[in-house]
Amino acid sequence: MDYAEILENARKLIYEKCKVCADCNGVACRGQVPDAVLICRPYIVAVYGGGAEGVKIYTEKLGNELRETMIMTGCRELKDINENKVTVTGTPE
Numbered sequence: 001m002d003y004a005e006i007l008e009n010a011r012k013l014i015y016e017k018c019k020v021c022a023d024c025n026g027v028a029c030r031g032q033v034p035d036a037v038l039i040c041r042p043y044i045v046a047v048y049g050g051g052a053e054g055v056k057i058y059t060e061k062l063g064n065e066l067r068e069t070m071i072m073t074g075c076r077e078l079k080d081i082n083e084n085k086v087t088v089t090g091t092p093e
Contacts, residue, residue: 019035039062046054070076073085
């Protein structure tokens with residue numbers, strides 16, 4: 001069973017009962033998009049590589065990327081981000 005099938009089955013089993021979360025390595029497969037994406041792996045690397053300062057720098061990087069993406073997509077506030085702002089093309093390898 002591949003990632004897309006697992007995500008699809010999880011959605012069927014827990015629809016409206018829970019949110020579906022996915023690890024950052026497979027956000028969209030065959031059009032299946034989770035409700036949230038876990039980003040713990042990069043934080044682990046940040047901790048090992050730079051301790052508290054590494055975590056601070058990585059968190060700032062994520063904030064900057066979100067801010068830039070919001071500017072490029074015309075989102076002034078977080079509530080402006082919706083499914084119309086996301087395009088899924090192909091599937092991750």
